[in-house]
Amino acid sequence: xxxxxxxxxxxxxxxxxxxxxxxxxxxxxxxxxxxxxxxxxxxxxxxxxxxxxxxxxxxxxxxxxxxxxxxxxxxxxxxx
Amino acid sequence: xxxxxxxxxxxxxxxxxxxxxxxxxxxxxxxxxxxxxxxxxxxxxxxxxxxxxxxxxxxxxxxxxxxxxxxxxxxxxxxxxxxxxxxxxxxxxxxxxxxxxxxxxxxxxxxxxxxxxxxxxxxxxxxxxxxxxxx
Numbered sequence: 001x002x003x004x005x006x007x008x009x010x011x012x013x014x015x016x017x018x019x020x021x022x023x024x025x026x027x028x029x030x031x032x033x034x035x036x037x038x039x040x041x042x043x044x045x046x047x048x049x050x051x052x053x054x055x056x057x058x059x060x061x062x063x064x065x066x067x068x069x070x071x072x073x074x075x076x077x078x079x080x
Numbered sequence: 081x082x083x084x085x086x087x088x089x090x091x092x093x094x095x096x097x098x099x100x101x102x103x104x105x106x107x108x109x110x111x112x113x114x115x116x117x118x119x120x121x122x123x124x125x126x127x128x129x130x131x132x133x134x135x136x137x138x139x140x141x142x143x144x145x146x147x148x149x150x151x152x153x154x155x156x157x158x159x160x161x162x163x164x165x166x167x168x169x170x171x172x173x174x175x176x177x178x179x180x181x182x183x184x185x186x187x188x189x190x191x192x193x194x195x196x197x198x199x200x201x202x203x204x205x206x207x208x209x210x211x212x213x214x215x
Contacts, residue, residue, distance in 0.1 A: 054206050056209070057208075057211070058193035058208065058211070060213070
């Protein structure tokens with residue numbers, strides 16, 4: 001099973017620097033910076049003062065009208 | 081709390097079947113003390129008052145929604161209107177409805193719903209999904 005991105009990041013963070021070449025060390029350092037920034041953003045979004053968007057669903061089942069509307073439609077089609 | 085295709089809504093519905101009238105896809109909202117929607121209601125009142133997007137003015141413009149047929153139980157048994165209305169002032173919305181005219185105070189109401197008040201600040205929005213299903 002493929003590992004999650006988070007698990008891979010943790011593995012990378014745990015690697016000893018001596019096991020990485022210079023380029024890999026730079027990439028790891030940048031990845032850890034991004035992880036820290038993402039954590040800050042996640043914390044900030046929990047306390048967001050941004051605009052509220054409320055989803056509202058209004059639904060009516062016109063069951064009490066259905067039969068009568070069918071009758072009316074039939075009458076209209078018949079030209080009555 | 082209730083959402084109803086009210087009496088004037090049935091008149092709109094049969095008129096549309098008859099090939100006449102205007103599609104009721106304009107969303108309005110109101111503030112004020114909430115009372116349960118009744119079949120005889122013709123406005124967002126009586127105790128609530130329809131408001132413009134500033135949630136203060138009693139005149140103005142409703143929000144033209146996007147209408148479609150959707151399936152709930154059988155194919156295309158449901159008329160659906162979606163739309164987002166954004167507040168430019170603060171207030172608590174307690175009722176909403178669909179109308180066949182975009183100008184507040186004009187046209188006929190097709191459907192009305194009342195609900196637990198939604199408190200809005202300027203810049204907040206309500207994203208509506210309104211469905212009327214024939215059964």
